[in-house]
Amino acid sequence: MPASFQQTPQLTCPRCGQSFAAEIWLIVDAAERPDLLEKIQAGTLHQIPCPHCQAEGQVDAPLLLYLPNSPLPGLGAPFGDDKGPGVRVLFSPAQQTTAEQDQEHARALVTRLRDSLGAAWQDDWLAGGLPGVPRPLLPLALREGLQAAQRKMQKAAVRGQPSAVGIDIPPELRPLLEEMAQLRRLSEMPRKIELCEQALRRIERENHPVLWAALQGELANALQQNPLGNRAENLEQAIFHYQQALEVLTRQAYPEDWARTQNNLATAYSDRIRGERAENLEQAIFHYQQALEVLTRQAYPEDWARTQNNLATAYSDRIRGERAENLEQAIFHYQQALEVLTRQAYPEDWARTQNNLANAYRNRIRGERAENLEQAIFHYQQALEVSTRQAYPVECRQTARNLGNLAFEQGNWELACAAYAEALLAQELLLRAASLRNSKEAELQEIAGLPARLAYAHLRLGNIENALAALESGRARLLGEALERSRRDLERLAEIGQGALLERYKAADAQVQTLQRLAVAENRPPGWLAQMEQAQAAWNAVIEEIRRLPGYETFLRSLTAEQIQAQAQDAPLVYLAATQHGGLALIVRGEGEPLAVELPDLTEKALRDQVEGPGEEWGGYLGAYFRWRALLREGTPDFVRDAARQAWFEALEAALRWLGEAVMAPVLNALETFLPPGGLLRLVPGGLLALLPLHAAILTVDRGPQTAAEPSTVHHPPSTYALDHYTFAYTPSAQALYHARAAAVRPADSLLAVDNPDGTLVFSEMEIAEARRHFPDHHHLPKAKATLQAVRQALPAHAVLHFSTHGWAGWGEGEASGLKLADGNLYLRNLFDLRLERARLAILSACESGLPGIELLEEVVSLPATMMQAGVPGVLGSLWAVNDLSTAMLIARFYENWRERGLDLPASLREAQRWLRDLFSDESKLAELEAQLPEAIANRFAAEQADAFYKIAALRDLAHPNYWAAFGFYGV
Numbered sequence: 001m002p003a004s005f006q007q008t009p010q011l012t013c014p015r016c017g018q019s020f021a022a023e024i025w026l027i028v029d030a031a032e033r034p035d036l037l038e039k040i041q042a043g044t045l046h047q048i049p050c051p052h053c054q055a056e057g058q059v060d061a062p063l064l065l066y067l068p069n070s071p072l073p074g075l076g077a078p079f080g081d082d083k084g085p086g087v088r089v090l091f092s093p094a095q096q097t098t099a100e101q102d103q104e105h106a107r108a109l110v111t112r113l114r115d116s117l118g119a120a121w122q123d124d125w126l127a128g129g130l131p132g133v134p135r136p137l138l139p140l141a142l143r144e145g146l147q148a149a150q151r152k153m154q155k156a157a158v159r160g161q162p163s164a165v166g167i168d169i170p171p172e173l174r175p176l177l178e179e180m181a182q183l184r185r186l187s188e189m190p191r192k193i194e195l196c197e198q199a200l201r202r203i204e205r206e207n208h209p210v211l212w213a214a215l216q217g218e219l220a221n222a223l224q225q226n227p228l229g230n231r232a233e234n235l236e237q238a239i240f241h242y243q244q245a246l247e248v249l250t251r252q253a254y255p256e257d258w259a260r261t262q263n264n265l266a267t268a269y270s271d272r273i274r275g276e277r278a279e280n281l282e283q284a285i286f287h288y289q290q291a292l293e294v295l296t297r298q299a300y301p302e303d304w305a306r307t308q309n310n311l312a313t314a315y316s317d318r319i320r321g322e323r324a325e326n327l328e329q330a331i332f333h334y335q336q337a338l339e340v341l342t343r344q345a346y347p348e349d350w351a352r353t354q355n356n357l358a359n360a361y362r363n364r365i366r367g368e369r370a371e372n373l374e375q376a377i378f379h380y381q382q383a384l385e386v387s388t389r390q391a392y393p394v395e396c397r398q399t400a401r402n403l404g405n406l407a408f409e410q411g412n413w414e415l416a417c418a419a420y421a422e423a424l425l426a427q428e429l430l431l432r433a434a435s436l437r438n439s440k441e442a443e444l445q446e447i448a449g450l451p452a453r454l455a456y457a458h459l460r461l462g463n464i465e466n467a468l469a470a471l472e473s474g475r476a477r478l479l480g481e482a483l484e485r486s487r488r489d490l491e492r493l494a495e496i497g498q499g500a501l502l503e504r505y506k507a508a509d510a511q512v513q514t515l516q517r518l519a520v521a522e523n524r525p526p527g528w529l530a531q532m533e534q535a536q537a538a539w540n541a542v543i544e545e546i547r548r549l550p551g552y553e554t555f556l557r558s559l560t561a562e563q564i565q566a567q568a569q570d571a572p573l574v575y576l577a578a579t580q581h582g583g584l585a586l587i588v589r590g591e592g593e594p595l596a597v598e599l600p601d602l603t604e605k606a607l608r609d610q611v612e613g614p615g616e617e618w619g620g621y622l623g624a625y626f627r628w629r630a631l632l633r634e635g636t637p638d639f640v641r642d643a644a645r646q647a648w649f650e651a652l653e654a655a656l657r658w659l660g661e662a663v664m665a666p667v668l669n670a671l672e673t674f675l676p677p678g679g680l681l682r683l684v685p686g687g688l689l690a691l692l693p694l695h696a697a698i699l700t701v702d703r704g705p706q707t708a709a710e711p712s713t714v715h716h717p718p719s720t721y722a723l724d725h726y727t728f729a730y731t732p733s734a735q736a737l738y739h740a741r742a743a744a745v746r747p748a749d750s751l752l753a754v755d756n757p758d759g760t761l762v763f764s765e766m767e768i769a770e771a772r773r774h775f776p777d778h779h780h781l782p783k784a785k786a787t788l789q790a791v792r793q794a795l796p797a798h799a800v801l802h803f804s805t806h807g808w809a810g811w812g813e814g815e816a817s818g819l820k821l822a823d824g825n826l827y828l829r830n831l832f833d834l835r836l837e838r839a840r841l842a843i844l845s846a847c848e849s850g851l852p853g854i855e856l857l858e859e860v861v862s863l864p865a866t867m868m869q870a871g872v873p874g875v876l877g878s879l880w881a882v883n884d885l886s887t888a889m890l891i892a893r894f895y896e897n898w899r900e901r902g903l904d905l906p907a908s909l910r911e912a913q914r915w916l917r918d919l920f921s922d923e924s925k926l927a928e929l930e931a932q933l934p935e936a937i938a939n940r941f942a943a944e945q946a947d948a949f950y951k952i953a954a955l956r957d958l959a960h961p962n963y964w965a966a967f968g969f970y971g972v
Contacts, residue, residue: 003029003066003116004036005109013050014057022048024059027113029066040065041139056344062102063092063135064109068120072146087146088125089113091132106130169211173199180218182530187439190229192222205248213248216241217261224268227442232273239268251294259294262287263307270314278319285314297340302349305340308333309353316360324365331360343386348395351386354379355399362406376406377415389426397426401450408453409580413460420454423447424473431477432540435532436516437832440478441856448858449604450474452577452686456584459596465561468586468594471575473558475684475733476860482832482869483739484556485509493546501545508539564588564734567741568682572675573734574667576694577686578607585667588734589674597670601662604687610658611688621692624651629881649962656698656721656961663689664697664722671726680727680906682737687857693879695728695910696721696965721961723913729906729969732860732868737972740873744972748840751775752798757786757805757822763888764804767845770892771802774899787823799840801872804891807846807863814853814861819846828863834870841905842867842875845891850877850968864970874905878966886963890916906969916964 005027012019025045030037039045046059071086089110093102110130114121133141133149141149169177176199183192196219205212220241223234242265249257266287272280288311295303312333318326334357341349358379364372380403387395404419427447434440451474458467493502515532546552554560559567565588567573573588576599583602587595613619618626628648631641671681683694699720722728731737753771756764765782772778779794781787786805795801803819810816815829844850844863852862864875876894878887890912897908958964 001116002032003027003113004033005112005116011048011059013053013055015055016050016053018050018052020051022059024048024061026062027064027066027109027116029068031067031069041142043136043139060094060096062094062097062105062109063138064106064113065090065092065138066113066117072141087131088122089130090138090141091130092135092138093132095135102132106132170203170208172202173211183222185434185439186225186227187434187436187442189222189226190438193219193226196222209248210254213245213257216245217249217264220245220268221264224264224271227445228438235268235272236274239265239272242268255294256300259291259300260303262291263295263303263310266291266314267310270310270317281314281318282320285311285318288314301340302346305337305346306349308337309341309349309356312337312360313356316356316363327360327364328366331357331364334360347386348392351383351392351399352395354383355387355395355402358383358399359402362402373406373410377403380406380419384422389422389429393426393429397423397430397446400426401447404450404453408457411460411581413457416457417454417461417463417466420450420457423450424454433536435512435536437478441859444477444859445856447474448856449579449687451858452584453579455575455577455586456579456581459584464586464594464596467584467596468561468564468575468588469558471577471586471684471686472564472734474858475686476736476858476865477558478859478861479732479865479869480558480735481556483736486835487555487739489551493549496549498549501542505542505546508535508542511535512539559735559738561594563738565590565594567734567737571680571682571729572671573682573684573731573737574671575684575686576602576663576667576689578602578604578689580604583607583663585663585670587667587670595670597666599663599666606662607688610655611691621651621655624648625880632881649960652961653698655692656696656965657700659692659694659697660699660722664694665699668699668722668725675726677725678727678907680729680904682729682731684731684733688854690852690857690860691854691879693961693965693968695723695968696913696961699725721965723910727906727910729971730864731971732865736865736868740868740972743840743871743873746799746838746840746873748799749775749777750798750838751778751800751802752791752794753778753780754786754791754801754803754805754819754821755780755782757781757783757820759783760806761804761884763884767804767888767891768802770888771800771843771895774895775800784822786821788821788826791821791826795834796836796838799838801836801839801842801867802845803843803849804845804888807844807849807878809848809851810853810861811851812853812855814856814859817848817851817853817861817863819844819849819863828861828866831863831866831870836867836871839867839870839872840874842872843891843894844875844877845887846878847881848878850875850879850970868971872971874969874971876909876967876969879968880962880966882966883963886916886958887967889919889958890964890967905972909967909969913964913967917959917961919958921959 004025006023006025008021008023010019011022025036028036028040028045036045040063045063046061047056048059049056067086067088067090071088072090091106091109093105097105110126131146133146137149176195180192180195180199183189183195196215200212200215200219203212203215220238223238223241226234242261245261246258246265248254249261251258266284269280269287270284288307291307292304292311294300295307297304312330315326315333316330334353337353338350338357340346341353343350358376361372361379362376380399383399384396384403386392387399389396400419400423404416404423407413407415407419424447427443430443431440434443451470455467455470458464458470490502490505493499493505512532512535515535543556546555547557554563564573568588569590572590575584575586575588577584578599580603583599585597585599587597589595608614609620611621613623617623624644624647628641628644631644671679675681685692685694699722731740751771751774753768755768768780768782772780779798781790781794806820808818810818810828816827818825818827820826842864844867849863852860852865862877864877867875876891893912893915894908897903897911898905901908903911
């Protein structure tokens, strides 16, 4: 009977959906069926065409290869050595099966082959066990022998492709490699770096050179993709480790691996931040070309095509040479790649290259511009036919975003809306799959600015409710998720007969949070990632069940336009966003359609120039601030510090004047049609606007009739500020406001006062004494008593949480924001697990305590937002380094307005800011201040306090916005 064996199962074509019978060969006798051997060598044995639509696909099936006439040399013999029995039976397992399934398949196929051969079978063939080779390496084993395949498998094991062949890997490395094998997503690269470094510490280059080089390459790959840490340093380390790998993987000894590492090194140079950009791109082109000398189209068609794609991208970015010619080269190499990377054979690579080719046409100089843009749109749409959100959500998001951006630039609003909507749907899938906060942040970074552009496009089409939903959906997603997970009406599920569902949700949520805490543990269990993914899937399934219940449709989703409007019943919500075409304000009222206000001067570029400066170096508002803040340290000459201070003051005023003209004046004009003077509004500022005190925008007198206080004087002609017209509060999102309202009814009946933990704040004692005066029930933690443990223990027991201390913003990493305590720092990341069920208000009387991290501005990763996540409905925070005296005076006045005059929280802050600004406008104000200061406080003025106070008073300096405008009120 023939030794070769096939099965004929019924298959369903994923493209056309029709069924057909297919021949699947499971045993191949190489002498009997040389035609099948050729297919094995070409890697096409299990590539099955659909007879209906001709689409081809790979069937995942095991294979037993019988080599009666040309056995392969054993692992200890060089290729070409035909002495000894050699390898006559070779097993190649299916690629999507478990080890147990592979063993079962091997036993069944060996038994069948033994039966068919009868007396010709020899048990000695399996005396050393059944050799096995993964399917991708089977052609290599047949071409160059099992030793070549084994070397390849050592590297493959590092990349997560374990084999049935007994690879020489130290036992202590196997758990590390097994976990590394599961780490493929961008967000998992930090963990992969840890594992690679651990593995490299456990082996010597001399003893395991190939494995050592493979680990160097994998470490470099992970560093290159690492979303955390310093990007520039990550790339420098990646380049170093690629170069380390190349010391072993030479062109002579390992040409294929040398070439692939050259390709990876080229990509690192292409992305490199340090060094001259033009030279880095030349290095990238050089190394890609080096790789192509080995990775020829004939020998390595896939690698050749992918390197052509990479080389094309380098030409597309190239600085040296003629720009037009570089883009022509890019288009040429992309088209070369597509000759091999066909849609039928390599759909994912085809779609990715189509996206890149579209980018090149979008930027093309030669040819007719309109035709180039049509080509770009065509190739983006081609890519999206394969890169669907269900199959390839990452690629779908990228290509749809690119298509949307092109349509947005051209003013094709319908196409922009459709493309952006598709990108956001893909984004939702990726967010649901992400388990950890840092992985979710990495995903959110990919759509920065997209919701604002989508909202603008919707407005151009007259879809104002869609524009509103788009803006809200892009705001503080992680904060909203955290608040939704513990929303109070979940307990009502038990009352409507869904108690079992509630318990399943609580158990699933607890399991996810427990595993998330293990993510930062030094010794995570080996199966942690699989457990995390399983727990996340169970959590998602329970959430879908809850969403099917009436009243819970938006659980862990953004609010609808109707729900957003419900949050504007007591005060309008004003969303602000900038785009390249201009800005927009959406004013949501308790009744009626939202008002759309166009802000043509609020372009992304204009905003960036104001805040960061027009060049690569820090300039503008932040540049002046950073220089002044850096010179506050001791030892700086007075004249240097004074010059920096003056530059900061002028930059702040310039920013406030620009804000008044470009943003707040048009918004206030719209508000005047329905909001009475002094009325409350809540701002939801997008992007870089979140760094600026919008309530202090300067409105000059030639703006029109004034509706509130008389103008005050700063350093220029008479002006009013936005807060002279209305009362302002800020909120991260309407969803955050929704959750804050439930806690806003709590009584403010007790005070926790954290007072000057390091002993350096001259006026903290005065500030805290005034606060304590209003709360008979208070817990005072002065100086050394304000320890981390004492503060954390006291936080849940009090309604008003007052921190008078030093603070700082985590400019590059929001979670590094913090407050100084006596024995350490209370970082923002330490507050995520807090649950403050009594808190009504937090006063963060410290520098930069209200600033969000700038790396992900729409997520509002700030101390106020995190306090709101913990359950505090209202928070005071600052936007820059505040003055000790003016802050103490402002907070004292705030308490007086709130606790004695009965003003609400936002109004209390507004009045205190205007009072402080105007306090020294004439000599009579000094007497007024002395009368208002409690006698007990005035009598305790230390000499240094009095000296500082009267210096400020003599300068009449508190009128400048630096002293009164830094604080904002967040929440309810």
